[in-house]
Amino acid sequence: MPIRRLGQHVGEVVTVRGWVTHLRSSGKVAFVVARDGHGSVQAVLVKADVTPETWDVFARLTQESAVALTGTVRADARAPGGFELQLRDLTLTGPSPVDYPIQPKEHGVDFLLDHRHLWLRSARQAAILRVRSEIEQGIHDFFYARDFVRVDTPILTAAIGERSGLFSTAYFDEGEAYLAQTGQLYGEAAAAALGRIYTFGPTFRAEKSKTRRHLAEFWMIEPEVAFADSADNMRLQESLVVELVARVLDRRRPELEELERDAGALERVVAPFPRIEYTDAVRTLQSRGSNITWGDDLGAEDEALLVAGAERPVFVCNYPKEAKAFYMKENPADPRTVLCDDCLAPEGYGEIIGGSQREDDHDKLEQRIRAEGLPLDAYQWYLDLRRYGTFVHSGFGLGLERTIAWICGLQHLREAIPFPRMMNRLRP
RNA sequence: UGGGGUGUAGCUCAAUGGCAGAGCGCCCGGCUGUUAACCGGGAAGUUGCAGGUUCGAGUCCUGCCGCCCCAGCCA
Numbered sequence: 001m002p003i004r005r006l007g008q009h010v011g012e013v014v015t016v017r018g019w020v021t022h023l024r025s026s027g028k029v030a031f032v033v034a035r036d037g038h039g040s041v042q043a044v045l046v047k048a049d050v051t052p053e054t055w056d057v058f059a060r061l062t063q064e065s066a067v068a069l070t071g072t073v074r075a076d077a078r079a080p081g082g083f084e085l086q087l088r089d090l091t092l093t094g095p096s097p098v099d100y101p102i103q104p105k106e107h108g109v110d111f112l113l114d115h116r117h118l119w120l121r122s123a124r125q126a127a128i129l130r131v132r133s134e135i136e137q138g139i140h141d142f143f144y145a146r147d148f149v150r151v152d153t154p155i156l157t158a159a160i161g162e163r164s165g166l167f168s169t170a171y172f173d174e175g176e177a178y179l180a181q182t183g184q185l186y187g188e189a190a191a192a193a194l195g196r197i198y199t200f201g202p203t204f205r206a207e208k209s210k211t212r213r214h215l216a217e218f219w220m221i222e223p224e225v226a227f228a229d230s231a232d233n234m235r236l237q238e239s240l241v242v243e244l245v246a247r248v249l250d251r252r253r254p255e256l257e258e259l260e261r262d263a264g265a266l267e268r269v270v271a272p273f274p275r276i277e278y279t280d281a282v283r284t285l286q287s288r289g290s291n292i293t294w295g296d297d298l299g300a301e302d303e304a305l306l307v308a309g310a311e312r313p314v315f316v317c318n319y320p321k322e323a324k325a326f327y328m329k330e331n332p333a334d335p336r337t338v339l340c341d342d343c344l345a346p347e348g349y350g351e352i353i354g355g356s357q358r359e360d361d362h363d364k365l366e367q368r369i370r371a372e373g374l375p376l377d378a379y380q381w382y383l384d385l386r387r388y389g390t391f392v393h394s395g396f397g398l399g400l401e402r403t404i405a406w407i408c409g410l411q412h413l414r415e416a417i418p419f420p421r422m423m424n425r426l427r428p
Numbered sequence: 429u430g431g432g433g434u435g436u437a438g439c440u441c442a443a444u445g446g447c448a449g450a451g452c453g454c455c456c457g458g459c460u461g462u463u464a465a466c467c468g469g470g471a472a473g474u475u476g477c478a479g480g481u482u483c484g485a486g487u488c489c490u491g492c493c494g495c496c497c498c499a500g501c502c503a
Contacts (some may be wrong), residue, residue, distance in 0.1 A: 026466090027459040046460075078461060099438070103453060104442060104464045110495055163502075180503095207501050208429070220503060300499075342503095349443095351503065399503030413503095424495085 003039035006073050013088065015070045016041060019121065020061055020096075022104065025127035030058045032090070033080070034067060037126070043069045043085040050087065057090045063103075064121070068095025109412075116419055127178045127255035128415055131248055132404050136200075138247040139221055139398075142240055143198045148223060151190040153183030154202075165206030167216075179204035184395060185327070185382050187224035187239045188358060191393055192385055198223040206320040209425055212412040213350055215401060217421035224395035230329075230339040230357040233394035234315055235352050237343055238271050240398070241313060245269045248407055253261045261409040262363060265347060268311040275315040278337065282308055297323040303344055303351070310346050317341040326368040341396075349406035355396025 001014040018036035028047040033040060042134065047055050061067065071085040078084075101115050101389045103121065112119045117124055143150070153239070156169075156177045173179035183199040199222040223236065245266050248256070256263055276284070283303050285292050292302055298316065307314050318337040321330070328338035340356035359365040365386055369379050404416040414420040419428065 022462095022464075024462045024465055025459085029460040029462080031462050031465090033463085042463080044461075048485085076461090078463080080463065091458065098454060100453095101438075103439065105452060108440075110497090111439070203503080205502070210496090211498075211500090218503065354503065397503060402503055408444070426487060 003034075003036045003041045006039075006041060006085075009073045009077075010083070011073065011076055013070065013072050014085075016043075016069055016085065017093070018067050019064070020063055020065045020067055022327070023058075023061055023063070025058070028419075032058070032061060032067070032069065032087075034069060035121075035123070039071075039081070039085065040077045041081065041085060043071060043090075045087045045090060045408075049111060050089070054087075054090050057092055057159065060092055060095070062096045062098050063100045064096040064118075065092055066096070067091060068093055085177075098139070109414075112356045113414065113420070113425060114428075121420060123258055125415070127258040128404070128408055128410070129418060130255050131252050131259075131408050132400075132416065134245055134248055134252050135400070135407065138244045139198075139200065139240070142243050143223065144280045146196070148198050148199060149190075149194045151183075151187060151194070151199055152179065152201060153186035153199050155180045155192075155202065165208070167206045176305055181205060182220070182222065182397065184222050184224065184397065186384070187222050187395060188385055188393065191226045191395070192225040192389070192391065196223070196225045210423065211310070212414075213402065214422075215413050215417065215420055216423055218413070218417065219400035221398040221400060222395060224393060226391050226393050228357075228394045230317070230341065230355075230393055230394055233344075233355050233357060233396060234273075234275065234317070234341050236343070237315075237355060237396055238273050238313075240272050241343065241352075241403075242269060244403065245407060256408070259408050259410075261407075265311070266407065269346075272311065273313045273315055273343070275317060275341075276306070277317060278319045279334070281316050295320050295322065297352070298342075300350065307346055309343050313352070314344045315341045316344060323339050324356070326372045326374065327358050327365065329359045329361075330364060339394075342398075345405070345406040347409075349402065351399070352402045353396050353398050354408060355394065358395040360386055360390045360392055362390060 001009065001016055003016055003018065016034065016036060017263065018034035020032055021028035021035050021040065022033035028216065030045040032043045032045065034043065045058055048394045068091040069085055069087060070089040071087040074084055074086050075082060076084050102118050109415065144170060157180050158174065158177065159285055166181065167179040168176045180203055182203060183201060187197055187199050199217065202217055203220045204217050205213065225236065249263060249266055279294065282292055284295050285305055288305050290302055290305055317340060318331050319340055320336060321338050324338050324340055328340050331337040331339050338356065342351050344350060359368065366383060371375055401413045401416040405413050408416065414422065
């Protein structure tokens with residue numbers, strides 16, 4: 001019987017299977033707290049009420065022992081959660097040595113990451129993974145409801161979308177293959193076939209980044225929409241973010257409480273999000289003391305300064321061409337800039353989305369590829385998308401872990417993914 | 429890669445240049461309602477590595493290594 005349903009079975013004798021998290025004994029009465037992945041329950045063992053054999057089992061229990069607990073469900077205010085099991089029988093089904101590394105106390109991050117496979121068993125980590133799953137399902141439901149088709153793009157690639165650090169590997173007679181940094185270029189091809197698509201998959205950056213906002217392997221969701229311009233694009237981003245936050249608030253309250261997340265801050269995440277032109281942002285930043293000059297990309301400090309006090313995510317749009325990728329469409333209103341946006345989460349969580357309208361002019365795109373020094377032949381198929389029926393289209397990349405970290409209120413991205421991959425961490 | 433910090437028991441951390449310590453966990457004992465239980469006792473150390481200064485180094489100096497934070501790269 002799942003622990004979360006015990007409240008509906010008061011007075012009945014049930015069996016719960018799970019793992020021991022806490023043991024307490026007072027000589028002739030003993031307490032076993034166990035979790036089963038959905039909840040936690042305290043079981044009470046009274047020496048006078050059970051056989052000597054059952055009583056002896058308690059002495060052999062250790063933290064993380066797998067057990068079967070059989071007893072009567074009782075409502076009791078003294079029990080965590082309000083219900084407890086008055087034990088009739090206790091079986092040790094999976095012994096655990098006494099050296100289980102993770103105690104119910106503070107540990108350092110490095111130690112915990114070394115034991116990530118066990119750390120996941122803690123209530124906090126389990127709560128994060130449940131929110132992660134909820135957000136993933138929310139993303140699928142959001143796009144399904146809007147007739148998007150999910151398209152899976154290759155992880156092993158030759159042509160590349162961005163030039164930052166690449167993981168490479170030998171690939172038969174074709175030379176080097178690279179782990180995908182984005183599925184976007186393939187997404188654009190699929191959008192011309194299916195209209196509106198999204199990708200959902202892992203992506204890899206070999207950057208030597210050691211910050212709480214970076215992982216070597218992370219998950220990214222990349223929608224691509226035919227006949228959508230930059231303004232449409234931002235509206236889609238806004239709807240998605242609002243829906244994901246609302247869904248977690250609606251369905252994962254207990255997890256947010258476990259994480260001690262301030263739900264009030266999430267409740268204020270409603271449309272519309274402010275939209276700030278890059279050029280205006282620079283002026284604002286200068287007036288607030290930043291020494292940024294037009295043409296610079298926004299640094300972390302600038303982002304923080306800009307978003308300070310905002311209760312909703314903020315769009316910063318239309319950056320200088322030089323600061324952004326080659327495929328972004330030139331802004332007709334100011335050709336020094338491109339039609340793009342970064343969505344900055346509040347509370348200092350930074351960029352969770354980067355999006356843009358794509359350059360749909362064949363010749364301009366070719367010029368940009370040349371100007372960036374990229375191998376033109378590798379991009380011929382991409383140019384074909386402009387050669388054969390070019391179309392206005394836009395899309396974005398949502399960083400899954402950054403979104404999770406923000407919604408859960410995590411200090412570091414490494415907690416937002418089950419087994420984080422960083423430059424100095426490949427195992428477990 | 430640059431700047432700052434840090435490394436002592438299984439874990440979390442103390443120790444003015446002068447006897448290597450505590451809490452938790454573990455082992456033994458006690459306790460009939462505990463809530464990271466409590467009480468008494470016990471075991472547990474190459475102070476990251478290599479050199480140097482000193483009568484004496486966990487502590488000071490040099491080099492190396494690991495980790496953390498910040499910046500850059502970006503999602």
